[in-house]
Amino acid sequence: MFKLIRRPLRPFYRSAALAFVWSNRRDLMRWASFAKRAATTTTRPSAADLKSEARVRLSVSLDPILRRDAALKDLRVRDGVVTLQSPVGWANRGIAVTRLEQINGIESVHTTSDLGAADARHPVTEMSYLSAARAAS
DSSP states (O other): OHHHHHHHHHHHHHHHHHHHHHHTHHHHHHHHHHHHHHHOTTTOOOHHHHHHHHHHHHHHHHOHHHHTOTTOOEEEEETTEEEEEOOTTOTTHHHHHHHHTTSTTOOEEEETTTTOHHHHHSOOOTHHHHHHHHHHO
């Protein structure tokens, strides 16, 4: 009996899943890039930074404004400092800074435009963790 009811609903389930993926595509891509970077041994940040970044990403994912914001490209956490990759004059900058500074373990929140013109032209890359690890050792 359950199969008779479930079988006609399969196209609906697929459509609902596709609609969910499409409406949250930016957030899913940010999580995918984080997972890829965390899985790669050469670009993997420290365990504390991974935990902090996961908490920050979860906070962004749970916020309805930041989750769907197309201007927020990616974010990184290093030693308690969050760097948001976003354009100059980002409209939701204030919202992001106030919400992310409330997370335990986060000292400050910056955007790439805050870091100066040179850093804004060259956004945060995977190699930043690798070069920091080499400099520390």
